[in-house]
Amino acid sequence: MRQAGHAAAKILGLVATHVRAGISTAEVDRVAADLIREHGCTSAFLGYRNYPANICVSLNDEVVHGIGRSSRIIRDGDIVKLDVGVYLNGWVGDNATTVPVGDIDPDTWRLLQATEDSLDAAISLARHNNSLRDLCGSVEKLVTRHGFTVVRQFVGHGVGRRLHEEPQVPNWADPSIRTKLKAGMILAIEPMINMGRGKTRVLADNWTAVTVDGRPSSHFEHTVLITQGDPEILTPRARLTSPLPLPS
Numbered sequence: 413m414r415q416a417g418h419a420a421a422k423i424l425g426l427v428a429t430h431v432r433a434g435i436s437t438a439e440v441d442r443v444a445a446d447l448i449r450e451h452g453c454t455s456a457f458l459g460y461r462n463y464p465a466n467i468c469v470s471l472n473d474e475v476v477h478g479i480g481r482s483s484r485i486i487r488d489g490d491i492v493k494l495d496v497g498v499y500l501n502g503w504v505g506d507n508a509t510t511v512p513v514g515d516i517d518p519d520t521w522r523l524l525q526a527t528e529d530s531l532d533a534a535i536s537l538a539r540h541n542n543s544l545r546d547l548c549g550s551v552e553k554l555v556t557r558h559g560f561t562v563v564r565q566f567v568g569h570g571v572g573r574r575l576h577e578e579p580q581v582p583n584w585a586d587p588s589i590r591t592k593l594k595a596g597m598i599l600a601i602e603p604m605i606n607m608g609r610g611k612t613r614v615l616a617d618n619w620t621a622v623t624v625d626g627r628p629s630s631h632f633e634h635t636v637l638i639t640q641g642d643p644e645i646l647t648p649r650a651r652l653t654s655p656l657p658l659p660s
């Protein structure tokens with residue numbers, strides 16, 4: 413899992429360096445396909461429930477699961493969510509980030525900061541004998557304080573030999589969650605956070621999720637191992653943003 417995670421993180425970072433104004437999201441997917449192969453991996457998304465692309469490339473109001481298209485051109489001021497999941501030697505690594513292109517709107521930057529903060533908050537609670545519900549609730553608690561909202565249509569997940577394993581990892585304190593975290597569990601923690609309303613819908617391509625109000629959405633994800641001590645991020649990378657101070 414560590415090897416798969418490190419490969420997924422490296423590929424995500426390399427794909428991110430290719431994102432720039434003027435290229436299409438299909439080109440980003442092609443770059444990713446090459447990198448996945450060059451690292452001895454296969455896409456964990458391609459063919460999953462008939463998903464037709466190698467990674468997810470989602471712009472602005474697209475929340476997750478954007479399919480690369482040659483007609484979808486990246487522009488200055490866009491935010492580009494990249495989600496990369498790979499198999500390596502039968503194990504999955506899954507991670508995502510949001511890439512700002514050129515100068516982005518200051519409120520959108522704060523959205524990215526709050527989302528990255530919420531991922532870190534959740535990871536800090538990924539400890540042996542902690543409650544999964546508290547981990548999940550920490551995401552909503554933090555982003556709500558900044559005036560942002562949590563997407564409820566999609567959740568994080570356990571990950572291992574398969575992309576999606578138990579338990580579900582929602583980004584809110586769902587009362588149905590009873591799981592106690594134990595050393596050895598591996599979670600894909602993935603806050604999906606909206607600037608406006610949390611409501612999302614899926615486009616006619618059956619995959620691309622967009623915000624109903626058309627305002628931007630942000631997504632960061634890590635694969636995280638629970639240990640007897642500190643959580644181990646299996647998909648390590650440097651943070652994009654600095655933490656956003658909480659309003660008083």
Ligand code: CO
Pocket residue numbers: 506507568569600602633
């Ligand atoms: Co995931």
